[in-house]
Amino acid sequence: MGLHDQVTFPHEERIPQPGEAFSVADGVWWIRMPLPFALDHINLWILADGDGFTLVDTGFGVPATWDLWEKHFTGLLAGREVKNIVVTHYHPDHVGSAGWLVEKTGAPMWMTSTEFLSAHAAHDDTAGFDRATGVAFFARNGLDVSQMPERMRTGNGYKRGVPTIPLSYRRMMHGDRLSIGGRDWEVITLFGHAPEQAALYCAELNVLISADQVLPRITSNVGVWGNQPEANPLAAFLGSLSRLGHLPDDTLVLPSHERVFRGLHPRIAQLHEHHERRLERLLEGCAQPVTAYEALPLLFKRTLDDHQMMFAMGEAIAHLHYLQYQGKVRRLTDDRGVRRFAAARPA
Numbered sequence: 330m331g332l333h334d335q336v337t338f339p340h341e342e343r344i345p346q347p348g349e350a351f352s353v354a355d356g357v358w359w360i361r362m363p364l365p366f367a368l369d370h371i372n373l374w375i376l377a378d379g380d381g382f383t384l385v386d387t388g389f390g391v392p393a394t395w396d397l398w399e400k401h402f403t404g405l406l407a408g409r410e411v412k413n414i415v416v417t418h419y420h421p422d423h424v425g426s427a428g429w430l431v432e433k434t435g436a437p438m439w440m441t442s443t444e445f446l447s448a449h450a451a452h453d454d455t456a457g458f459d460r461a462t463g464v465a466f467f468a469r470n471g472l473d474v475s476q477m478p479e480r481m482r483t484g485n486g487y488k489r490g491v492p493t494i495p496l497s498y499r500r501m502m503h504g505d506r507l508s509i510g511g512r513d514w515e516v517i518t519l520f521g522h523a524p525e526q527a528a529l530y531c532a533e534l535n536v537l538i539s540a541d542q543v544l545p546r547i548t549s550n551v552g553v554w555g556n557q558p559e560a561n562p563l564a565a566f567l568g569s570l571s572r573l574g575h576l577p578d579d580t581l582v583l584p585s586h587e588r589v590f591r592g593l594h595p596r597i598a599q600l601h602e603h604h605e606r607r608l609e610r611l612l613e614g615c616a617q618p619v620t621a622y623e624a625l626p627l628l629f630k631r632t633l634d635d636h637q638m639m640f641a642m643g644e645a646i647a648h649l650h651y652l653q654y655q656g657k658v659r660r661l662t663d664d665r666g667v668r669r670f671a672a673a674r675p676a
C-alpha cells in the first residue's frame with residue numbers, strides 16, 4: 330500500500346452544493362464558495378457557538394460570494410447571531426468578504442497580527458506588497474518583464490478580491506485557546522504559505538481546521554516575494570508542519586480546498602517527499618548556473634498563464650533558496666543584478 334492510500338475521504342465524493350451547509354462533526358458545518366480561478370472553490374466553516382455561530386474564513390470579496398452568504402443567512406444562520414469571524418490568513422479567498430460580513434453582522438474579526446497587517450499592506454500597496462516591487466524582484470530572477478502584460482506589471486490585483494478590510498481586529502497568537510460553543514479550539518500558527526497563518530484544533534472533537542497549510546491532494550503555494558527577497562519560506566513551511574505532529578492519527582482535517590479528509594500524518598509525509606523530489610530535480614538542473622526563470626521547466630511541466638507565472642516564479646525561488654541555505658547551491662549575481670544558482674562544488 331502506498332502512502333497515498335492512507336489519506337481517506339469520509340464523505341467520498343459528496344461536497345456541499347452552493348448555499349448548502351453540510352455537517353461534518355458535532356456543531357461543525359462545511360460550506361463552499363466559488364473562486365474565479367483554475368482552483369475554483371474555497372471551503373469555509375461554520376461552528377455552533379452557544380445560541381449563535383462563529384464563522385471561519387469568509388470567501389473572495391465579490392457579489393457571487395455575498396449572494397451565497399445571504400442564502401446561509403436565511404438557512405442555517407437564520408435568526409441567530411454571528412458572534413465571531415475568524416480569518417486564517419490574508420489571502421483574498423480567505424479575508425475577501427470579511428469587511429462585508431463584519432458590516433452585516435457586527436461580529437469582531439479574529440486574525441493573527443501579521444496576517445491582519447499583511448492584508449492592509451497588500452490592499453494599500455505598501456510594505457513592498459506592490460506590483461512594482463514584486464516585478465523588479467522577479468526580473469532579478471530572470472523573468473523577462475517586458476513580455477508581461479501591462480495589467481500584471483501595474484495595478485493591484487489584491488483589491489479585486491478584497492474590496493474592504495475591517496480596521497480593527499482581535500489578535501490570535503500561537504497557543505491561544507478560543508472558546509467556541511463551550512469547546513476549546515487551539516490556535517496553531519503555521520508558516521511558509523502565508524506569514525502567520527492560523528490553524529485551529531479542537532481536541533474534544535478531534536477536528537483540525539488546517540487552512541491552506543495541509544491540503545489533501547494539491548500542495549500549497551510556497552513562494553519568495555519582493556518584500557522579503559532573501560527569505561527561506563520552504564524551510565518555514567516544512568518546519569512548521571511539525572507543530573501538527575502531536576495530533577492523533579485519526580484527526581478529521583478540514584482543509585480550505587478540496588475535500589475533508591483523514592490521514593494528516595501520511596499527508597504531511599507526502600508533502601515532505603513532494604518537496605524533496607522537487608529539490609533533487611532542481612539541484613540536478615543547477616549543474617550549470619540557472620536563473621529561477623530558467624529553472625521553471627524543471628518544476629512545472631504545464632505551460633503557465635501570466636497569473637500562474639507569478640506563483641511559479643515565487644515557488645521556484647523558494648526551492649532555490651532552500652538549496653542555497655542548505656549549502657547545496659551558491660548564488661551568483663551578474664553585473665545587471667540577475668541572480669543565478671549553481672550546484673556548489675565539493676571543496
Ligand SMILES: [Zn+2]
Pocket residue numbers: 418420522523541
Ligand atoms: Zn492561502
